[in-house]
Amino acid sequence: MTRERIVIQNIEPQLQNGEFFIKRVVGELIEVTADVLGDGHDVLQAEICYNWEHSKNWETIRLTPLENDVYTGVFNVENQGFYDYKISGWIDHALNWQHGIEAKLKDGQYVKSELLDGIQYIKAIEKQLDKEGKKYLKNAKEAFADEARYDEAIAIAQSGDLHQIFLDNPTRKFAKDSKVLQVYVDRKKAGFSTWYEFFPRSASEVPGKHGTFKDCERLLPRVAAMGFDTLYFPPIHPIGEVNRKGKNNAVNAAEGDSGVPWGIGSKFGGHKAIHPELGSEKDFKHLIKKADAMGIEIAMDLAFQAAPDHPYLKQHPSWFKKRPDGTMQYAENPPKKYQDIVNFNWESDDYKDLWKELLSVAFHWIDLGINIFRVDNPHTKPFYFWNWFISEIKKKHPDVLFLAEAFSRPKVMQQLGKEGYSQSYTYFTWRTSKHELTQYMTELTQTKQKEYYRPNFWPNTPDINPYHLQGANEAQHLIRYALAATMSSNIGLYGPVYEFMVSEAVPGKEEYYNSEKYQVQHWDWNTDNKLIRVITKINAIRKEQAALQQTNNIRFCEIGNEGLIAYYKWNQDMTNELLIVASLDPYYKQSGRVRLPYELMRHTPGAHIMVKDLITDSTYHWNEEWNYIELHPSLPFHIFQIFR
């Protein structure tokens, strides 16, 4: 039993009635809507209440009614960490009284009794007011009670001053609070990052020599100059020697083969150790500092699995499954066998020690200066582990970000986002047609996924040399990078194969031939080419244009050619507007007319618009809704900034 009379329903944004938190980055506005219902016709008020990291006081912002019992308001998240938020609503008897008296006066009724009635609402709040306010209310009460001052009384009763006093001093009698929801606010990098991946062991200038962290330091200016802010290395730990794989995934390594960096652990140590040929922990720390000075964060790989000679197997045999003959059970996905990898047994009786040890691995590297992890195959470890793991780390280190490397079933990938991953790999790598790209971007940005799944678009990875890039020309590489970099605010590139257009594949598979996964490569890192210069330009544009620094602000534009794709992007206050038009054809000229989305742009038809191509600095003057576009493989896209 209760005297509450307000029902609050359908709060947005939220995820599964608050079962999971939604995500934002620092400085974003959260526009909340909710259905707030009261019985009958009484005037009600509602507010959004929000609270950073369980601070004592809730901040409140009064909501505005829209139509159909929907209320709305906006709050700003300025700090990293969790915000609680909820909606509170109440029948506002003072405002209801004022509304009633106004209606009766308009109807010509005599409201002496109503004025007397109003005195109680003044009495209920007068103590909260300052001296001047008290004086105003005292006079109001006296006028309401004095029939001789009727004209003055009804003027006060209907006044904006009294209305404002009632608005500012609600009694909140029988207020109803909604369930408390949560938003997790990350640092800005969670929403805008430009990744580059290379294999440190391929960083040497000397052919045949194993690269070192010192070699990586030498490459930092190149990475910075190209405009990347995150440098991700595949695992840097000692590589297993037992059952080590050879070049091109040969089951047995030949003498001198370097092995797979994801086969972690040997006599040189495990997940907290560094592969001796790369350098020392001191070298690694030095590299992190040098990178930091150039605006680059080093992202580490977390690959929670062991080579057969990982020290864990002797130290913690209970963390692994045994075969009936007493040997360790290597990884399988029947009929496939992975003899160089042993998986953890997540159902081990000792699982709590396992979880704690893995957490200590992350803390080890965080203490060394690492704030970003790319997590290998998270979908083969329990969801509940990740939820715990990420939250334990974020409690102490809210700056730490996690990128989920999962190319798995869609709902598994989504779930990892819900459990706390800051960013996630996507199917962009395989989406090539206009229909596929439009449908996929719409799913990512216009469904619930926008609340918890932050896409990171990779045109390629060491694991995926997609068919459309195999033997592809410069135009195709330009197209795929431009699409990734203008659709998604988080992107990544596996180089230097991409910018050097090295795309030889294992026949019939989306795998690189002579992949760096299995061998050290030698690159001429000083090579310059047009692709590198355009990537550099695109990355610079991303830093300048706020509309490219978020992903959800995208709407596709009509364009009369299946070989062309166009989309409009904007920033929150509409001070930055872009129109991207890309050709999907790397061989032939494509042309068509693109429609400006006047309704989104709140544009007056006929008004003049100037668009400027940010790559070439060419400008075009458009007075029409539909405008002619012609793209050639030499520069198969426009990133237009729109000026009014």
Add this chain to the structure above:
Amino acid sequence: MTRERIVIQNIEPQLQNGEFFIKRVVGELIEVTADVLGDGHDVLQAEICYNWEHSKNWETIRLTPLENDVYTGVFNVENQGFYDYKISGWIDHALNWQHGIEAKLKDGQYVKSELLDGIQYIKAIEKQLDKEGKKYLKNAKEAFADEARYDEAIAIAQSGDLHQIFLDNPTRKFAKDSKVLQVYVDRKKAGFSTWYEFFPRSASEVPGKHGTFKDCERLLPRVAAMGFDTLYFPPIHPIGEVNRKGKNNAVNAAEGDSGVPWGIGSKFGGHKAIHPELGSEKDFKHLIKKADAMGIEIAMDLAFQAAPDHPYLKQHPSWFKKRPDGTMQYAENPPKKYQDIVNFNWESDDYKDLWKELLSVAFHWIDLGINIFRVDNPHTKPFYFWNWFISEIKKKHPDVLFLAEAFSRPKVMQQLGKEGYSQSYTYFTWRTSKHELTQYMTELTQTKQKEYYRPNFWPNTPDINPYHLQGANEAQHLIRYALAATMSSNIGLYGPVYEFMVSEAVPGKEEYYNSEKYQVQHWDWNTDNKLIRVITKINAIRKEQAALQQTNNIRFCEIGNEGLIAYYKWNQDMTNELLIVASLDPYYKQSGRVRLPYELMRHTPGAHIMVKDLITDSTYHWNEEWNYIELHPSLPFHIFQIFR
């Protein structure tokens, strides 16, 4: 920390993550779907668990995987009351082992070690099996352990027998249960009912005489013959005499005016009393019994408000608001005043006593034999009150049904459904065009509303004489009743004005002139006409055709004329299929071609179909997808039964 590895998401049907229960009627099937996710590639199993009224044991039904990690299963609700249901899922290690060994054998691998490994899964369940099962498993274990019996062992390992044993005897290790959801199961009448409303005081055969319950008894055969199963009376309580309203809503009653039945309470008593002119409590009980014998339930009106002379005002002054001069505050919706009505103050300090008293009102009539209440203006009483009130009654009397009379804002009406109302009034009364009807039916039956909002379609009520019925001809009355009765399984008619086509209105308003709300009427109840005969026929068809006994099974069909509307209805096992085609034009012939929904009918194009008009018994033979229809105002609709 946990060793659970299953995540269960997105269970359907459910309402707001289980915040409210969903609704069904006895005998319905509930088709459940859920996303069930595990990490990695292990075989998983899931089941729906359900449980009637907290009985000790959960029933379980194994789910079937669809695509994209969705699992599905069906359970049947056979009893009235609450069912809990939830999804349980687990990695099934035994089935996973069997799946692995099969894949390896197909790949030509030698599986000696895997056979030994399998012994543990047999040991884990062998105790649960009967003698024969134990014998089978003992042999299997021995074969698995004996290299000399390898061929036999791999045959057993891959056998359907062993598969079935594993399926039937899951160990459910680390099983994960979803949140428990609830469905409330009503008796069938909640889903299929045909209401008739008349004013008992207008039931007399003698002009000018106040009708009595005895007069009502005399009319029961007419109601039954017309095919109505629920007879709803406006309030039968003593009518207030203070500030009583006169004919046609005159502010002051003239001498002898009967007043408004919703102005409840006088010196003769309140909500538990009977208006003296109608008869005694004994008469009322007799009427209920007589009706019951003819298959008619009497539905009472619950109007929780008081006339100024209701005994409550003296007995419980704290339940009402006082004006500053000490008088009771009558009802208002400024600037409108309702001096003949005093509302309860739901914020009274005494509110708990008020709630209990109102509950006792319902129990009073339930004890007399009433099982259906039509609740007047429920949207002006707190939502939380209704939730409590309905649940308290349903706990003791699950047969009792509640119809919410709320023509309010859409979300307010929906909320009353969520809080527990069995049926609800709708906007059908004002939906007349094909677009409006299609859009509204789609909203009711294809959105979440289908889980909790059971529509009851009324072409008219004493409060609403809609513009399209004012002065309308027979065809229009036929159309509106046929639409209501074939779209919605719950319907109601306010008579005899409807079937007598008495539709004079207060000019410019949707109100009846000389409304029975304000005065006693005299009717010639023996009148016969075509409209009555068609209504009777439609009601008989509703009783025969299962497809008309549920509302959500409706899909609109293409028909090339805005003046015609067509829809397909079917029952769960497809043994009953109907095609309804109605004209929306009461004056002119309308014709067009209707498309049979072959995809819903799972029909082979070209196969022969016979349709039979259930009103006229005419039959038509159709071999095409599109078929010609011609409707005349004389009988402006077809209810076709489809025969294959």
